[in-house]
Amino acid sequence: MLPDFFAVEVIALFLAAAAGWYFARRSPSRPLTPPKPLNLEYFEGLNFVLNEESDKALEVFLRLVEVDDDTIETHFALGALYRRRGEVTLSIRVHENIIARPGLQTGHREHALFALGEDYFRAGLFDRAEELFKRLANGSGRSLGALRYLLRLYEQQGEWMDAIGAYERLKYLVSPEYPTAIAHYYCELAEQQRQAGNLAAAREWLHRVRAEQKHFPRSALLRADIALAEADAELAVRLCRRVVELHPHLLPLVLPRFMLALRATQSEAIASAFQAWLQAAPARRADIAYAAIVAGLETEPFVVECLRDFIRLDPNLGELVPALAGEPATLAVPQLTSLAGALGRIFRRTQRYRCVECGLGSATHFWQCPGCRSWDGLSPVARLEVVSRASNL
Ligand SMILES: [Zn+2]
Known part of the structure; x- marks a missing residue:
């Protein structure tokens, strides 16, 4: 049986590790020592890889190649490979193994902590991921990436106040990836208050939206909902008409x-x-x-x-x-x-919206794409195209 893509990647890692091991031993700065009995363990590891026994392959690999300056990039590559493969338990072990090394350089430590945070995020261990990214967001060389992850994490968990805090910090460092995101966070808070019957508090959050985005349609629709709840139908109609004029x-x-x-x-x-x-x-x-x-x-x-x-x-x-x-x-x-x-x-079971960022199709409108998490990425499929597709069912 031919090895799959993962096996090929791991074999490449083994070869890189073996080469690193060999040249490290040939280095003039080190006394020439007789080679360790590498081959048996090396082929044992390869055998596990070919049999798709990733955890046993990892055991061999970690035993075979200790973390040092010559091999650390190989360990990072192995960890990232396991995470891509979805084997997060194994990537966590690789990164914890790196962090446990005494005397690790600051850059490598931050890299390993960041990668471990990514593992936790991927595994859905959000509390642990948040703790690591919060540490890294404060003055490390990885603060930008950590803040981006914090933002994703808060959005995913609906922690909108924390999302606003992370967004404001990010804004000082780079241009926001989704400039309307913060207006949506305020709308989320307004919607929570509206549903709880706190209409005045809901209006307060919508005032904040106005400072971020002019003529923001989601805010106008929420304001129309509040107007309807307050029996101000005229205002609701004015708001609705304005939304249609600007966003047909x-x-x-x-x-x-x-x-x-x-x-x-x-x-x-x-x-x-x-x-x-x-x-x-x-x-x-x-x-x-x-x-x-x-x-x-x-x-x-x-x-x-x-x-x-x-x-x-x-x-x-x-x-x-x-x-x-x-x-x-x-x-x-x-x-x-x-x-x-x-x-x-x-129509209601036809994908009427498509995300311009990731191509995800949806029968329902979402302000944030459930696939790629982009804001305002879902655009309506042209009306005639929907009918054309529906007629072909
Ligand atoms: Zn998308």
């Missing part, structure tokens, strides 16, 4: 709030503004129909008004529906309603 692709998030505001108020002005919206260009009506279907509002009466345009403007549905049911203009309301229901079921 968020229409599926805005529409349910708009409907709540519409139902909550007796205001003629809001009702007629909504009607004016529906009377706008066919492309706008098609967008509203799509957003309503995606948002689960397909049974709302206004969807029927917009659905005919949605079908007509879509190249696939525009052919499919007339062939199966008749011209959209002639379809009766019950037919349109059941068509909207069927489309809703298809």
Whole structure:
């Protein structure tokens, strides 16, 4: 059986280690000593590697090559290899073995502590990872990397106050990787307070967002939720309209709030503004129909008004529906309603968003990509593309 990629990498490590061992012994600074019986152990280790017995291979390797200045990079490479392979217990042992070496240089110690922190992070041992990265974030040569890991760790655990602290410290060192991240942290805190019914505290956090990002759509939607909770439907509608003007692709998030505001108020002005919206260009009506279907509002009466345009403007549905049911203009309301229901079921299980950073597809909108953790990375897939893919199911 041919060795897999991991085995090849470890064999390369063994060869590098053996070469280091050999040249270290040939070094003029050391007296020439008879070689140790290397071969048997060396081939024993190789045998374990080829049989995919990584833990036994590690035992041999650690016995074979002691940590010293000649071999330390080999140990780091071995540790990183085990972590990449997902064998975190073994990478932890390699890095602990390095740290245990007396008289380790500061740079090597920091490197080993950082690598051990990465192991803990990968293993989900967040308390231990946090402790190490906090130590390294304070004045070590690894402070930048440690702060980046702390930020990831706090985001992953939803510790938004700590995330804000780490973000502020990072900002002094480098340009932020995701400039809107801190505004999202404040929104997370605002959302927690809103859900707990502390609307004033929620508004306070949203004030902080304004200092970081102007016209931040997530903040405006949260403010609309607070306005709805305070029975201020006019304000909720103003906020919703502004979000759609600046970020049309968020229409599926805005529409349910708009409907709540519409139902909550007796205001003629809001009702007629909504009607004016529906009377706008066919492309706008098609967008509203799509957003309503995606948002689960397909049974709302206004969807029927917009659905005919949605079908007509879509190249696939525009052919499919007339062939199966008749011209959209002639379809009766019950037919349109059941068509909207069927489309809703298809759309909601179709990946309607895709991350521009990692390509992850999602049927749900997330402010932070669940794959690569980038903020605002999820973009809507073009509406027509969704229909095209859905029709091919
Ligand atoms: Zn992503």
